Amino acid sequence: MKELDIKQLEDRVDDLIQAVERLRQENKDLRESQSSLMTERSQLVEKTELARTRVEAMISRLKALEND
DSSP: OOHHHHHHHHHHHHHHHHHHHHHHHHHHHHHHHHHHHHHHHHHHHHHHHHHHHHHHHHHHHHHHHHHO
């Protein structure tokens, strides 16, 4: 191979290494984001269930007062 071909190959390998590192970091960031969103979703589902339970309890108390 010519010296120019070797230099082009080295440059291409360096570019690929940088791309792999960038994609690894992006993947790590996306996984962290996904984990955070899943935690937030779980908390919101829990809060929604608590609110539903409270509303159902209020409705039951209002019906009981209505029947008295």
